[in-house]
Amino acid sequence: MPKILVVDDEEHIRLLYSEELKEAGYEVITAENGFKLLERIEEEKPDLVVLDIKMVDYNGLDLLQDIRNRFYDLPVILSTAYDTFKEDMKSIAADFYVVKSFDLTELKHKIAMALETRLP
């Protein structure tokens, strides 16, 4: 069962994503911010990270850079309330992005695509 790490400082989003993604057949772990995120990834070895861009004390795009530099191939999906983040070049280091919604169809589709991406 693929393990997904959801990083978001809004509790209701963490709960929503956890419930829906567990129902969809994934193991879900969560983090409420970017504190020691790289260590957490090292320990938990998730198959994919869903990362909020705007958290109170953390910039998700900076965390994305750190993740990409240390875990080169780990899929990361950016999750955001606004799509203005695309103006920041840092966002291109993400596999995909989704705009937050209560309907997780798009997120589930992107997760499936990211997990089935294959390089020899």
Add this chain to the structure above:
Amino acid sequence: MSLLEENPQKVAKCDIVVAIPTFNESETIARTTECAARGLLDHFGDLSGVIVNCDNHSADGTKEAFFSSRTEIPRIYISTPPGVHGKGNNLRNLYELVRRLEPKAVVVVEADISNMGPHWIKKLAEPVLKGMGYVCPLYVRHKYEATLTSSIVYPMTRCLYGRRVRQPNAGDFAFKGELVETFLNCPIWTDSVKNYGIDTWMTTVALSTRIPLSQAFIGAPKIHRVKDPYAHLALLFRQIVATIFDLMIHYADFWPQVKWSKPTALSGMEAQEVETPLPVEVNTARLHDRFVQGFESFGHVWQAVFDQTVYHKLVEIRGLGLQHFSLPSQTWARILFDAAVAYRSMGEGERIDLLDALLPLYLGKVLTLVKKTERMSLQQAEEYIENECTIFEENKPHLIKRWE
């Protein structure tokens, strides 16, 4: 190919090489050399650096200008024999030299970049010194700039090799020294690779090794000598597309296994003012004329090579006229895929005819890009290109089926 070399400081080993390929660049080589030297001194002062001019036996005094540049960084001049031209040949000489010098990192910059700063050397070399295998620059580009990259090289390399490298043939790059063994051992060394195809070739060979790649955000456009985009277009187009197709044949065990694509690491994102690209004028009527004229010159090739639905679609597009012109992305992907399949089974002469027959279709694709992104910001135009790439990836099963 023999290597002509002048190494007055008798450099035997070094940590970083900055290479500048040239042919008749006496007016620009000194500035670029001094800028590269400043970059080495400012950012890598604790490492031993060497600047190498990889020349095509220029007769305009390039070598003299290179050695007269004001810097204490050691310099080595290497050249192809008289009459042997092409950037690929220059770089092959560089690979041989790098094999001997054993540097950790090699940076290649073109001689005629008028706005290059010393920090560009840091942006390109640093990711390699930190563990990346190959680094491509990410220049700020106008939405109509480098349309061959946006319409063919990027979507094809991404779809085939599974990595999103936005400017895979930008002309400047960095790589770890050991990678020259892979370059020297790659058997695909065609006339196209020796010339305009070399940048695409290097990035593709690097991609096939699965070493970590990074894109270095330069934050500025690449401003170099003003060139007439149409003057060498036919040759440039033929050589770059031939290189892509030749490498598809060589890596036919690799790319069918790739599904979707992954991003690369990104570097050079420290706070800086991002410059604005220079405006690019496009003559849409001329592009449309070239597309329509293609039916007369190459209609028979299109009918023979493409699926009949594709050919009928082209006829339909011709009927739209300039105002409503649109070559859909899916049709474009199928055109390139079908052409690649046909290219594989053709002889040399037929291949050239096929490549030339693709040119009017490419110009039709450029026209579509210009019309679709006319009112878009740079960022929106980039999203449009990203969507195009996704369509290529979605249609890849068609390519694999036809290839088998």
